[in-house]
Amino acid sequence: MPRHALRDGLRVEAGKRPHLGRTDPRDTLGLSGKDEAADVVARCSERLEALQSLLASEDRRSLLLVLQGMDASGKDGVARALCGAMNPMILRMAAFGVPTKPELRHDFLWRIARELPERGRVGLFNRSHYEDVLVVRVDGLVPEETWRPRYGQIARFEERLAETGTTVVKVMLHISRDEQLERLRERAQDPLKRWKFSADDLRKRDRWDAYMAAYEDAIEATGTEDAPWYVVPADRKWARNALVLEILTHVLEGMDLPEPPPPEGLPPGFLPGT
Numbered sequence: 402m403p404r405h406a407l408r409d410g411l412r413v414e415a416g417k418r419p420h421l422g423r424t425d426p427r428d429t430l431g432l433s434g435k436d437e438a439a440d441v442v443a444r445c446s447e448r449l450e451a452l453q454s455l456l457a458s459e460d461r462r463s464l465l466l467v468l469q470g471m472d473a474s475g476k477d478g479v480a481r482a483l484c485g486a487m488n489p490m491i492l493r494m495a496a497f498g499v500p501t502k503p504e505l506r507h508d509f510l511w512r513i514a515r516e517l518p519e520r521g522r523v524g525l526f527n528r529s530h531y532e533d534v535l536v537v538r539v540d541g542l543v544p545e546e547t548w549r550p551r552y553g554q555i556a557r558f559e560e561r562l563a564e565t566g567t568t569v570v571k572v573m574l575h576i577s578r579d580e581q582l583e584r585l586r587e588r589a590q591d592p593l594k595r596w597k598f599s600a601d602d603l604r605k606r607d608r609w610d611a612y613m614a615a616y617e618d619a620i621e622a623t624g625t626e627d628a629p630w631y632v633v634p635a636d637r638k639w640a641r642n643a644l645v646l647e648i649l650t651h652v653l654e655g656m657d658l659p660e661p662p663p664p665e666g667l668p669p670g671f672l673p674g675t
């Protein structure tokens with residue numbers, strides 16, 4: 402199967418509701434195993450090396466990649482893979498946890514806007530404004546009349562970003578409840594992984610179905626042509642990383658970044674043939 406067909410299968414059509422219950426988190430989209438995934442990673446990394454340079458040279462537009470997913474779905478692992486493939490000057494990650502008191506004194510998009518990538522850069526959001534219609538909704542942290550309008554507010558916010566030169570792409574890492582249990586257990590057991598463990602994550606597991614419904618609502622309400630969602634099966638780490646790298650590469654390719662002209666003001670003879 403050609404590569405582009407794999408990635409295309411993960412993209413949720415604008416306005417369409419994904420059926421997470423019917424989407425297999427163990428799917429590898431045709432990747433036969435770790436070796437093939439490693440080839441994809443190598444190929445994408447090479448392309449990303451070039452594409453990020455073109456983005457930085459153009460210095461006009463930026464890209465925002467939003468990563469969402471349940472605890473232990475691999476947001477950190479994907480972030481590590483992307484950071485490893487790109488220049489840390491160009492790809493910058495921001496993580497969003499429980500809002501601080503000052504953040505809570507502003508509207509929910511305030512802290513998000515402060516971390517948006519500048520021109521010529523890629524921003525990677527490890528959690529995002531979507532938490533404000535996920536955990537906030539499921540845990541009932543604000544009343545429905547507050548979270549319900551946020552879908553529209555988010556869609557308009559992202560629409561403006563797209564119009565003003567920030568390409569937005571959103572990825573949900575789709576892990577199964579069983580695989581999550583395995584990973585949380587491992588975190589609790591392994592002293593080197595324990596820093597990531599929180600007993601609160603177990604509590605959130607009890608509301609799995611409510612979270613899946615909240616994800617489906619968010620994806621349906623905010624998926625647009627300009628700011629699409631991808632649902633990436635995340636039970637197999639190697640497939641997950643390869644697929645997200647491929648999505649990022651594809652989105653950057655789609656920006657049609659021009660090759661920069663030679664710099665102006667060079668003394669004659671500095672470049673051959675001048």
Ligand code: ADP
Nearest residue numbers: 472497498499500527528532533536537542599
């Ligand atoms: P992670 O779990 O991503 O590795 P943390 O341990 O810092 O990182 O946890 C972040 C926590 O913050 C998550 O439980 C997440 O649901 C929560 N969170 C993020 N944004 C919000 C928000 N707007 N309101 C309430 N909780 C939030």
